[in-house]
Amino acid sequence: MEKHKVYLIKKSSFTAAHSHEGMLNEAQHTHTFHYEIKLCGFTNNEGFLTDFRIVEEDMNTLINKELKDKNLNIFLKDPTTEKLAVWIFRRLKDSYGKMLHCVTVYETPQSAVIYEGEDE
Numbered sequence: 001m002e003k004h005k006v007y008l009i010k011k012s013s014f015t016a017a018h019s020h021e022g023m024l025n026e027a028q029h030t031h032t033f034h035y036e037i038k039l040c041g042f043t044n045n046e047g048f049l050t051d052f053r054i055v056e057e058d059m060n061t062l063i064n065k066e067l068k069d070k071n072l073n074i075f076l077k078d079p080t081t082e083k084l085a086v087w088i089f090r091r092l093k094d095s096y097g098k099m100l101h102c103v104t105v106y107e108t109p110q111s112a113v114i115y116e117g118e119d120e
């Protein structure tokens with residue numbers, strides 16, 4: 001059975017609030033954060049990397065249920081999109097290990113951050 005190196009992408013979103021001190025300096029406001037996770041690995045004997053539905057369930061359980069309608073300042077000091085990308089990556093790392101390639105978080109359709117981990 002041929003195995004192929006593939007990248008699998010799954011997207012999701014949640015709405016949450018945050019405020020910024022320092023240079024960004026903004027009172028509390030809400031965004032709908034869209035994010036995607038990218039997995040990398042080799043296809044199995046049945047020709048897939050992992051079931052999209054399992055990834056969706058993990059994103060719902062580990063990320064969306066935790067952050068939906070929350071104030072991100074409770075979870076993160078300085079809850080920038082950069083820090084949110086790191087937070088999401090770390091939450092998923094336990095489940096996906098080396099298969100987790102990167103996490104991309106969109107604060108707006110025009111503004112996003114990609115985090116690929118740092119030998120974590």
Ligand SMILES: Nc1nc2c(c(=O)[nH]1)N=C([C@H](O)[C@H](O)COP(=O)(O)OP(=O)(O)OP(=O)(O)O)CN2
Pocket residue numbers: 024026029079080081082107108109110111
């Ligand atoms: N590097 C970062 N820059 C900014 C962040 C951040 O997390 N990382 N965050 C913000 C604020 O959250 C701000 O609320 C974003 O404002 P918004 O109006 O959504 O952004 P834009 O006006 O730039 O919207 P576009 O539609 O993308 O033009 C600010 N900066």
Ligand SMILES: [Zn+2]
Pocket residue numbers: 018026029031
């Ligand atoms: Zn904001």
